[in-house]
Amino acid sequence: MINIYTLGGYEEVGKNMTAVEYNGEVVIIDMGIRLDRVLIHEDVEFQKMPSKELRKIGAIPDDTPIRNKKVVAIAFSHGHLDHIGAIAKLAPHYPDVPIYGTSYTIKLAKSEVKSEQYFEVKNPMYETQYGEIVQVSENLAIEFVQITHSIPHSSIVVVHTPEGAVVYACDYKFDNNSPLGEKPDYKRLKEIGKEGVKVLIAESTRVAEQTKTPSEAVAKMLLEDFFYYDGMDEKGLIATTFASHIARLQELIEIANNIGRQAILVGRSLAKYTGIAKQLGLIKMKGSRVLRSPNAVQKVLREVSQARENYLLIVTGHQGEPGAVLTRMANGELYNIGKDDTVVFSAGVIPNPLNIAQRYALETKLKMKGVRMVKNLHVSGHASREDHRYLIKMLNPENIVPAHGEFRMLTHYAELAEEEGYLIGRDVFVSRNGYKVEISR
Amino acid sequence: MINIYTLGGYEEVGKNMTAVEYNGEVVIIDMGIRLDRVLIHEDVEFQKMPSKELRKIGAIPDDTPIRNKKVVAIAFSHGHLDHIGAIAKLAPHYPDVPIYGTSYTIKLAKSEVKSEQYFEVKNPMYETQYGEIVQVSENLAIEFVQITHSIPHSSIVVVHTPEGAVVYACDYKFDNNSPLGEKPDYKRLKEIGKEGVKVLIAESTRVAEQTKTPSEAVAKMLLEDFFYYDGMDEKGLIATTFASHIARLQELIEIANNIGRQAILVGRSLAKYTGIAKQLGLIKMKGSRVLRSPNAVQKVLREVSQARENYLLIVTGHQGEPGAVLTRMANGELYNIGKDDTVVFSAGVIPNPLNIAQRYALETKLKMKGVRMVKNLHVSGHASREDHRYLIKMLNPENIVPAHGEFRMLTHYAELAEEEGYLIGRDVFVSRNGYKVEISR
Amino acid sequence: MINIYTLGGYEEVGKNMTAVEYNGEVVIIDMGIRLDRVLIHEDVEFQKMPSKELRKIGAIPDDTPIRNKKVVAIAFSHGHLDHIGAIAKLAPHYPDVPIYGTSYTIKLAKSEVKSEQYFEVKNPMYETQYGEIVQVSENLAIEFVQITHSIPHSSIVVVHTPEGAVVYACDYKFDNNSPLGEKPDYKRLKEIGKEGVKVLIAESTRVAEQTKTPSEAVAKMLLEDFFYYDGMDEKGLIATTFASHIARLQELIEIANNIGRQAILVGRSLAKYTGIAKQLGLIKMKGSRVLRSPNAVQKVLREVSQARENYLLIVTGHQGEPGAVLTRMANGELYNIGKDDTVVFSAGVIPNPLNIAQRYALETKLKMKGVRMVKNLHVSGHASREDHRYLIKMLNPENIVPAHGEFRMLTHYAELAEEEGYLIGRDVFVSRNGYKVEISR
Amino acid sequence: MINIYTLGGYEEVGKNMTAVEYNGEVVIIDMGIRLDRVLIHEDVEFQKMPSKELRKIGAIPDDTPIRNKKVVAIAFSHGHLDHIGAIAKLAPHYPDVPIYGTSYTIKLAKSEVKSEQYFEVKNPMYETQYGEIVQVSENLAIEFVQITHSIPHSSIVVVHTPEGAVVYACDYKFDNNSPLGEKPDYKRLKEIGKEGVKVLIAESTRVAEQTKTPSEAVAKMLLEDFFYYDGMDEKGLIATTFASHIARLQELIEIANNIGRQAILVGRSLAKYTGIAKQLGLIKMKGSRVLRSPNAVQKVLREVSQARENYLLIVTGHQGEPGAVLTRMANGELYNIGKDDTVVFSAGVIPNPLNIAQRYALETKLKMKGVRMVKNLHVSGHASREDHRYLIKMLNPENIVPAHGEFRMLTHYAELAEEEGYLIGRDVFVSRNGYKVEISR
Numbered sequence A, B, C, D: 001m002i003n004i005y006t007l008g009g010y011e012e013v014g015k016n017m018t019a020v021e022y023n024g025e026v027v028i029i030d031m032g033i034r035l036d037r038v039l040i041h042e043d044v045e046f047q048k049m050p051s052k053e054l055r056k057i058g059a060i061p062d063d064t065p066i067r068n069k070k071v072v073a074i075a076f077s078h079g080h081l082d083h084i085g086a087i088a089k090l091a092p093h094y095p096d097v098p099i100y101g102t103s104y105t106i107k108l109a110k111s112e113v114k115s116e117q118y119f120e121v122k123n124p125m126y127e128t129q130y131g132e133i134v135q136v137s138e139n140l141a142i143e144f145v146q147i148t149h150s151i152p153h154s155s156i157v158v159v160h161t162p163e164g165a166v167v168y169a170c171d172y173k174f175d176n177n178s179p180l181g182e183k184p185d186y187k188r189l190k191e192i193g194k195e196g197v198k199v200l201i202a203e204s205t206r207v208a209e210q211t212k213t214p215s216e217a218v219a220k221m222l223l224e225d226f227f228y229y230d231g232m233d234e235k236g237l238i239a240t241t242f243a244s245h246i247a248r249l250q251e252l253i254e255i256a257n258n259i260g261r262q263a264i265l266v267g268r269s270l271a272k273y274t275g276i277a278k279q280l281g282l283i284k285m286k287g288s289r290v291l292r293s294p295n296a297v298q299k300v301l302r303e304v305s306q307a308r309e310n311y312l313l314i315v316t317g318h319q320g321e322p323g324a325v326l327t328r329m330a331n332g333e334l335y336n337i338g339k340d341d342t343v344v345f346s347a348g349v350i351p352n353p354l355n356i357a358q359r360y361a362l363e364t365k366l367k368m369k370g371v372r373m374v375k376n377l378h379v380s381g382h383a384s385r386e387d388h389r390y391l392i393k394m395l396n397p398e399n400i401v402p403a404h405g406e407f408r409m410l411t412h413y414a415e416l417a418e419e420e421g422y423l424i425g426r427d428v429f430v431s432r433n434g435y436k437v438e439i440s441r
Helices: A035-039 A051-056 A087-093 A103-115 A186-195 A216-227 A246-258 A268-279 A294-304 A325-330 A353-368 A385-395 A407-419 B035-039 B051-056 B087-093 B103-115 B186-195 B216-227 B246-258 B268-279 B294-304 B325-330 B353-368 B385-395 B407-419 C035-039 C051-056 C087-093 C103-114 C186-195 C216-227 C246-258 C268-279 C294-304 C325-330 C353-368 C385-395 C407-419 D035-039 D051-056 D087-093 D103-114 D186-195 D216-227 D246-258 D268-279 D294-306 D325-330 D353-368 D385-395 D407-419
Strands: A002-008 A017-022 A025-029 A070-075 A099-102 A125-128 A133-135 A141-146 A155-161 A164-169 A197-203 A236-240 A262-266 A288-291 A311-315 A341-345 A372-374 A399-403 A435-439 B002-008 B017-022 B025-029 B070-075 B099-102 B125-128 B133-135 B141-146 B155-161 B164-169 B197-203 B236-240 B262-266 B288-291 B311-315 B341-345 B372-374 B399-403 B435-439 C002-008 C017-022 C025-029 C070-075 C099-102 C125-128 C133-135 C141-146 C155-161 C164-169 C197-203 C236-240 C262-266 C288-291 C311-315 C341-345 C372-374 C399-403 C435-439 D002-008 D017-022 D025-029 D070-075 D099-102 D125-128 D133-135 D141-146 D155-161 D164-169 D197-203 D236-240 D262-266 D288-291 D311-315 D341-345 D372-374 D399-403 D435-439
Touching (some): A002 A197, A002 A399, A017 A155, A035 A353, A051 A087, A070 A141, A087 A103, A099 A103, A099 A141, A103 A125, A103 A268, A141 A186, A164 A186, A186 A197, A186 A385, A216 A246, A216 A341, A216 D216, A246 A262, A246 A268, A288 A294, A311 A325, A325 A353, A353 A372, A353 B353, A385 A407, A385 D372, A407 C407, B002 B197, B002 B399, B017 B155, B017 B164, B035 B353, B087 B103, B099 B103, B099 B141, B103 B125, B103 B268, B141 B186, B216 C216, B236 B325, B246 B262, B246 B268, B262 B268, B262 B294, B268 B288, B288 B294, B311 B325, B325 B353, B353 B372, B372 C385, B385 C372, B399 B407, B407 D407, C002 C399, C017 C155, C017 C164, C025 C155, C035 C353, C099 C141, C103 C125, C103 C268, C141 C186, C164 C186, C186 C385, C216 C341, C236 C325, C246 C262, C246 C268, C246 C311, C262 C268, C268 C288, C288 C294, C325 C353, C353 C372, C353 D353, C385 C407, C399 C407, D002 D399, D017 D155, D017 D164, D025 D155, D035 D353, D051 D087, D087 D103, D099 D103, D099 D141, D103 D268, D141 D186, D197 D385, D216 D246, D216 D341, D246 D262, D246 D268, D246 D311, D294 D311, D311 D325, D325 D353, D385 D407, D399 D407
Parallel strands (some): A025 A070, A070 A099, A197 A399, A236 A311, A262 A311, A341 A372, B025 B070, B070 B099, B099 B125, B236 B311, B262 B288, B262 B311, C025 C070, C070 C099, C099 C125, C164 C197, C236 C311, C236 C341, C262 C311, C341 C372, D070 D099, D236 D311, D262 D288, D262 D311
Antiparallel strands (some): A002 A017, A002 A435, A017 A025, A133 A141, A141 A155, B133 B141, B155 B164, C002 C017, C002 C435, C017 C025, C133 C141, D002 D017, D133 D141
């Protein structure tokens, strides 16, 4: 019998954590955080908080149901914080258990560990290759299948058990035209489908969108269509996107080169993600600069403001996060942003009341300063309904556990599964944080 | 010729200020603040800011267009902060000009002045009676007509000019069954209509609601229907509403008496508004207590928490405002709020992203503590479409200037005016902050 | 073991049908229709269609899972069409099985049977009293507990089994101030709770509303607040509400009497529902008239249009249904409706795209004719979250099956149940049309 | 002095009609219909209705204000029905006045005239070239400037007057990567801006979208991303889009060729628009077929259903319009559509309650038949906020009249104009149907 412990991400978009148990042995997949739960407590500093407190405010998963189990491996699907951000708080619960992930993912995880203040993470951490199958115990092996998402080196994690594969597909899209050249490994997915999938655990954030998620190439075209456009002979150009979205950053840097401007990436977060990406050969930074230290930021931005037409600033702050570069600019710091500047949001608004409020505050301030804004030059990194349908068709799983979403999203996934012949309660299981799904058949 | 200076409240719900000019003489009506513009700047303390700064962030009206005019009077329609809150910042621009308003309004204005830290307000302030006509210059007189709203002593302000009346109806509803016994003075409004109304300046916040705004008696019944209900044998009962909503507070106190609990009003704001109301005989506090000092709050709430079934707490914080009592309770301060408590929101959610976020944070925290919540036991204090239509019919004004609303609200009012035979640009004027509408006919 | 067959109303608001099986014997509760599924097929005439066709388009429940079971009784909870409307199509499947319900319910069911064109219903039909317990087999008994809703004689249906009670609470509210004097039988509900409830099957349409549903007395006050209002000296007054909402019709008739107008109820549907209600002493029609025949309608409305100030017309058509009286008026038939008329909608908009469109068409036409409209003088007849919580507390059921709603509504109910200590999949079961829930514990 | 008569499209998206008067001479621009006003009257047949009736139900503009004026020319901006559809009803009011437009536009207008049943249109009709300036009177000349939109041969219409140009930019986007190769004539627009623009009349449907409208190349990529995708090995493929959207149809035909299927365009409407387009060399139909006659449709679709994998059906009905091919398929006619078919909506949902309902009915029926649906592979043809801003910058008009939108859209445009330094009432004029805007400066 296989048990699926749905520990986090089954009542929210965030703090993803799932555990697969076979014959008393457990593989943990992902250890994420939920940032909005930190946000509603004004005085909370995530790094300084012990795990007990964080669990209490719902910011990290509660791993109690598996605390005393025999955990044989921890796998990270990709490097986003809602999948790896709780490593420093939770990995110490499983001291010697090895952690696996693709190179970019593991390097980001190590960076998280380094910035932790309270806990020490001693787990061995290994960078795996796509296609490699890691035997983590006599019975269990894990495999990382190449997939596309909004961060490099994303993977669908497969736990191979004697009863069949458990496939964890959280945070993926099928991008057949990725500008970075990454490709979904349809061939391997179909093979796994033929070998036999016992359980599919799939994300459900955008399953209600009745379409196929557009390729990142569409985002690239949206940006090019805007920046190469006759009417855009603006002075100051400032773009903001996700710091981990290497493909998007690559596109912006290329655009800067093509319009004869220097791309300047501003902020520690951008420095961290592009730094590791560059080290792995995932991004070409030619023609661009990265400002990391507060001093450099201050000094260079002062220069930029004297000759705005020569630069494309790439900054953090697309959600109006406190302390981010764009947020500080809107507050009148760093750079006298104003009516000569255009801000390009290459990101959507994360639909959470706190984000909406922060973004609103940001936009209101920018508007009061006369800044021109262009929004939504962006496509999502998450699978839509028709992508999910195709995954089900390739894998033909015996059972499905919708994951990574609010309750209504999980139920939307369940409705899709019904369209494909499954029955809720029989072979589709809508779970909640802290539950265990028993796959007995 | 009459000029209407639309200084504030013509692009937002907030910071209301309008000036009426006849033959070089000016009457100012209302001087309000816009709190959400303070909120988006985290470090701003309203009381400590000079008017120039507040104007810059859009928190108070820009009175530049009338700064050098001959202002003969300032009239306050009612005591809400979006109508009187800027008194300490703006009244000093018109040093000796007398300020008029009903008793409750003037007493609240004086309280605002007292708490001001930077400016000194020396203007003489007079409490007027409904029906009284104050001759403020050779040509101009002002009159306060009784009306109903969500605060006592509200008035429709009329500026009588040789060319006819200018009627300012901002923040009103037609409540024919007010539990406090206040009544709209239909008789006087019809008389003024017959005498001739040159301009009607009317609020437009809820003009899109195609109904008549329900009486406060409906809110009373909603509360009674809830509190007298068999299923409500809860331990802790906590109600939250607007501190200035004396009628609502009266209803809650009566309910507490009827269910054998002691009503305890917690917080400085509630103390201020009920204190002045009591002094004027507007509220009966029998059977209730008011906690003003931090010490008293701390001490009494500790006692209450030992015997919750004996009390009905009435607190501030229905919008999740930082520092409000309910917000602090949700943060784990003051009172160990939890699964034995029911919080009754006798207030709607103010539809501004920052409020929505604060309220969301509040509700999330309360929910995490297991608190039961009951929402929307409330009716609005603002006129709906059919109330506005009736006002137009009674007054039959020559011209209309929609006020007190976002642009789209003003245009909705203009559409109503069209239904009643007016034409936009001819006798309905949709204005913006800082404009002047010239009434030449 | 008890099985709950969730046959209809588990994926929609409409076509409710549930069956309770104990030891091979089955009690059917409700046989409703889903009108919007008829509406999207333009040429469909419900009365003329055989059940197979209606099942195919999703307009009536598919009773296949119980067709060959031993059905011992059919119980109707109340007289709305989404609970009894399929009687003529489905009851013939169970030829001699007796049908039970309160008087008003059974009389309406008989009226449905009479207007059926294709099927003959031969089942014996019995009018039961609140409190009466009908032994329908050796093991099973059914009981009708008094409850309040938007139609008279509503009941919570209890199926008593040797393993405990199965309580079916679909379409109810807790109205403690009903103008008709009906009262929820809290005493009996608490008793049943003490005797032991095996399963609660509860509606979930409004469980997401975090409040208590207001009493019908609030609707009464909204209507009075409007009609007795100084500004309402209109000529033509036309009110529209649900034909089966006897309490609301009673309020309108009383209002007409009080403002010196004659209430005229127009249309067959109003005639049917008030006719039966009068027969049972549920409504006092004094001072009013009912127009049933097309001739009478035509003739009387012509007279009314000559002296509009003497009448209050009460008509069907609040959702813009094709063929309804108000819809026809808007099309220029029956009565020259126009700028002298005010239409009062004492009903909400049913949130289905087809209804929304029909209502939109209705309002657009009325607006083009200059008709004044007043909306939302209405309260719902369905329980909100806090009513549901109280029901759970009174009954303390071992298991819960949310019913009567779209999937997302059922899941919202499940979330409420979780707040009260239940677990999804363990003792709360979110089902779908056609499923069987097995209660084994 | 120039007068702008805002006759239609100033309170809705539809029935566009504007007239420019200089010194007693009038140029009419566009004569459109408003289909949703026809739709809400079930029994109305547009073609059979006289203009008086159509005006009464709001389906065509009321041209009364200019009926007795000296009209010297009629100009059509492009061939959509909301711009030319009323020609047969209104052009006869101006018997000998010549009508001008680009080739595709005029040919479509003639086709409209031909299908008219009641009126005879005798006006001379001329096909103009981009760049050509037609002197229509001693004082007035009209010019058609090339622009991009969702139909070929769209133009910005310029009326040259002695006081400066009046520029009519209704229905345009700035598409710099149009797959059809069409280009906005930025050079000429800038020249006209330099020569002096007295009035800009600009559409406002999407001005609230704070972005630049994506190029049609993005829609092309969305389609290719979907159809060339591994997971799309479906049997039946059915695409639906606007019959006049030649670029989109071209893309679909090319895709069909590339995936080895035959494109079959089904329906009279598609035949009409592609027929004229082909005649003008605007579309390459190689590899495709067009079914016009009911017989051909019936016969060929029967064949297609036997070998679905060989075809890509392109059909009408994306909004669920009654009588359209897809609507009929959903009703079970023409082709046994079912679980082997995928329907691709290359169109958005037109946000009108009647459309929403029809589309909902369509989707519900398709879903009940097991059809797979893919939505929103589409981009808009209308300018967004940043396109509008650029147009204002190029033209630098003295005055602006927002057009082509509901009141709230016009006001959103006015807000944009304010950002660019205009003032409402001074040089931006929010008008209504039937008004005249006098440009006196």
